[in-house]
Amino acid sequence: MTAVIAFTLAALVTFLLRSSMTLARVGADSTSPNMRSLIALVSPAVLSAMIASALLLDHSQVVSPRIAETLAIGAAMLAVRRTGNVSAALAIGMPVYWLATALGIA
Amino acid sequence: MTMTDIAVHRSATASGSPRRAAIDDTTPFALALIPFGLAVGGASAAAGLSGTTALFGAIVLLAGAAQLAAIEVLGSGGSVFSAVLVAGLVNLRFVFYGTGVASWFDSLPLRRRLLLAFPIVDQTFMLCQQRFEHEHDLAWRQRYYVSATVLLGGTFVGCQVIAYRLGSTLPDGLGLHLAAPLTFAGMLTTSLKRRGDVVAGTIAASIVIAGSSLLGPLGLPLGVMAGVSVGALTPTKQDTSPPSTEEATS
Numbered sequence: 001m002t003a004v005i006a007f008t009l010a011a012l013v014t015f016l017l018r019s020s021m022t023l024a025r026v027g028a029d030s031t032s033p034n035m036r037s038l039i040a041l042v043s044p045a046v047l048s049a050m051i052a053s054a055l056l057l058d059h060s061q062v063v064s065p066r067i068a069e070t071l072a073i074g075a076a077m078l079a080v081r082r083t084g085n086v087s088a089a090l091a092i093g094m095p096v097y098w099l100a101t102a103l104g105i106a
Numbered sequence: 107m108t109m110t111d112i113a114v115h116r117s118a119t120a121s122g123s124p125r126r127a128a129i130d131d132t133t134p135f136a137l138a139l140i141p142f143g144l145a146v147g148g149a150s151a152a153a154g155l156s157g158t159t160a161l162f163g164a165i166v167l168l169a170g171a172a173q174l175a176a177i178e179v180l181g182s183g184g185s186v187f188s189a190v191l192v193a194g195l196v197n198l199r200f201v202f203y204g205t206g207v208a209s210w211f212d213s214l215p216l217r218r219r220l221l222l223a224f225p226i227v228d229q230t231f232m233l234c235q236q237r238f239e240h241e242h243d244l245a246w247r248q249r250y251y252v253s254a255t256v257l258l259g260g261t262f263v264g265c266q267v268i269a270y271r272l273g274s275t276l277p278d279g280l281g282l283h284l285a286a287p288l289t290f291a292g293m294l295t296t297s298l299k300r301r302g303d304v305v306a307g308t309i310a311a312s313i314v315i316a317g318s319s320l321l322g323p324l325g326l327p328l329g330v331m332a333g334v335s336v337g338a339l340t341p342t343k344q345d346t347s348p349p350s351t352e353e354a355t356s
Contacts, residue, residue, distance in 0.1 A: 002180065002186055003155050003159045003163065003180055004159055004162060005186050006176055006180060006186045006189040006190055006193075007159070007162055007163035007166055007167060007173075007176065008166065009186065009190045010167055010172065010176055010189065010190045010193035010194065011166035011167050013190060013193065013194040013197070014167060014169055014172065014193065014194070014197045014200060015223075015224055017194070017197055017198060017200040017201050017204065018197075018200045018201075018203065018204045018207070018223045018224060018226050019204060019219075019220050019223040019224070020201050020204055021201065021204040021205040021207070021208040022204060022207060022208045022216070022219045022220055022223050023220075024208075025208075034338075035205070037302075037338060038202075038334055038338055039202045039205055039206065040235075040303070041302060041303060041306040041333070041334040041337040041338060042199050042202040042203075042330065042334055043199075043228065043231070043232060043293070043294075043297040044294060044297045044298055044303040044304070044306050044307040044310075044333075044337075045306040045307055045309070045310035045329070045330045045333035045334050045337065046199045046228075046310070046326075046330050047228075047290045047291075047293055047294035047297065047307065048294060048306075048307030048308065048310050048311040048333070049307075049310040049311050049313075049314040049325075049326055049329050049330060049333070050171065050286075050287070050290050050326075051287050051290050051291055051294065051311070052311035052312075052314055052315050053314055053315070053318075053326070054284075054286065054287035054290075055287065056315050057314075057315065057318050060318045060319055060322055061318070061319065062315060062318060062319075069284055069287070072281075072284060072288060073287060073288065073291045076288045076291045076292055076295075077291050077292070077294070077295045080291070080292045080295040080296060081295050084296070085134055086134045086135060086138055086289075086292040086293060086295075086296060087133075087134035087135070087137045087138050087292070088292065089138060089288045089289060089291055089292025089293075089295070090137070090138050090141060090285065090288050090289065090292070093284070093288040093291070094141070094281060094284070094285075094288065097281045097284055098279075098281065101279065101281070
């Protein structure tokens, strides 16, 4: 029951976040170029922060990056950069991780 | 117009059908969601959630990272408040994504716009932001958006159900915990188009790590806000976008 309440409240908060700009009547006419530039910067900022958290944090404590995971992330980014295809991240990154782990590169 | 933009525009012009275009554009993202969905489903099972509760969470939240964060908080004995706070902070970026929805569908009735705002996620925001730059027909946009949402959401929720059923039979050696960061890395690579993007990402990541013990869950939104602010002040002449698949092979 606790989880259901948590998910319900989290979903409500999330919907308010998603719909806040609609409710605030922010439309194409009122979205300035500056605002659009700011919006475009959100994705790289959020994604970088989440990747860094996954690699370098363990329960809010900074840890040394695991080599196999770092190699996998690096290989994934290189693959996507060369192909322009996002699915290459997993197609390349996971095998690199498995290989590195199998070779004992922790 | 970047190389990726050109490829998207070329594809849109060639296909015509919004559903076809949505399937073409979304399939790589949907494939990338499979291991992430498996990871979230496995985490639900490991946290002791019932199948119904796990499915409920997946559908009403429709936000994998926040769902995973909430599951981890609940699984480690955290309070409802903590789980909701963490989910809200992780999803704070949806305010900015909501601006996209408000702009793309600004002439629709409010109720319809609110319905369309409900399922916006990272992938649909980024896909639509590129697509709708060239496609202004409202009906086309709606069909594209809904098709992409159904494909992504269906894949993600379906994979969670499968992983939940498999439960602990999924071996740790699969490295499913890495699926999310790898997916994010792929998305990040395609979103790094200007110098400001790189600066925003670097600043945000640095603050999240450097301030982890001090800021806790507030590190993410504060880091993002700082990254976006500094990135906006950075000159954006340099285009660092990767070549598209079409251009790389042609």
